Amino acid sequence: ETGVTQTPRHLVMGMTNKKSLKCEQHLGHNAMYWYKQSAKKPLELMFVYSLEERVENNSVPSRFSPECPNSSHLFLHLHTLQPEDSALYLCASSPLRVETPYGYTFGSGTRLTVV
Amino acid sequence: AQSVTQPDIHITVSEGASLELRCNYSYGATPYLFWYVQSPGQGLQLLLKYFSGDTLVQGIKGFEAEFKRSQSSFNLRKPSVHWSDAAEYFCAVTGGATNKLIFGTGTLLAVQP
Numbered sequence: 147e148t149g150v151t152q153t154p155r156h157l158v159m160g161m162t163n164k165k166s167l168k169c170e171q172h173l174g175h176n177a178m179y180w181y182k183q184s185a186k187k188p189l190e191l192m193f194v195y196s197l198e199e200r201v202e203n204n205s206v207p208s209r210f211s212p213e214c215p216n217s218s219h220l221f222l223h224l225h226t227l228q229p230e231d232s233a234l235y236l237c238a239s240s241p242l243r244v245e246t247p248y249g250y251t252f253g254s255g256t257r258l259t260v261v
Numbered sequence: 262a263q264s265v266t267q268p269d270i271h272i273t274v275s276e277g278a279s280l281e282l283r284c285n286y287s288y289g290a291t292p293y294l295f296w297y298v299q300s301p302g303q304g305l306q307l308l309l310k311y312f313s314g315d316t317l318v319q320g321i322k323g324f325e326a327e328f329k330r331s332q333s334s335f336n337l338r339k340p341s342v343h344w345s346d347a348a349e350y351f352c353a354v355t356g357g358a359t360n361k362l363i364f365g366t367g368t369l370l371a372v373q374p
């Protein structure tokens with residue numbers, strides 16, 4: 147149990163489908179993140195939410211739409227994805243500043259396959 | 262620009278041998294440095310971190326890392342590797358004004374019996 151829970155663990159979707167990834171934390175953290183991890187590529191920071199407000203969007207295509215309804219939950223809504231979007235999507239949370247004992251806490255990820 | 266370099270993509274060591282994974286960073290301000298480990302299909306687990314003070318930091322699972330400002334390095338070490346240490350290891354850096362972590366590309370560790 148890492149403290150950050152991601153569902154589903156695996157997802158296969160067609161290019162015309164709409165699906166959502168969910169992330170939940172009850173660590174009292176106020177910042178949450180979405181990362182994309184593709185084979186043979188560095189971890190890519192997609193979105194940053196601080197106090198439920200999006201503070202960073204790293205040129206992510208509009209087919210990825212994040213939502214942070216409260217400080218404990220983060221969603222990533224997916225629609226009309228491409229095969230190259232297949233990857234492991236990792237959620238993380240942290241206190242507002244990283245000067246704390248534990249830094250980021252990561253979930254186990256959602257393995258997404260776009261067919 | 263802020264960056265982290267892990268020059269070794271793959272490393273293979275024998276069980277019981279010592280291990281050193283290299284990490285070099287580029288950061289304009291005082292860096293905060295982290296090592297994470299990722300087992301297959303899993304998220305990243307924090308091994309250890311450096312914020313300030315003693316430049317040799319101890320982490321979980323018998324790992325340690327040494328911060329060398331003059332070399333801009335934060336290498337991870339373990340005196341005796343176990344088969345269960347086979348995983349991918351990521352070095353990361355951030356700074357005081359931001360909580361955005363910059364990751365290296367990772368080093369995949371294989372352990373031979």
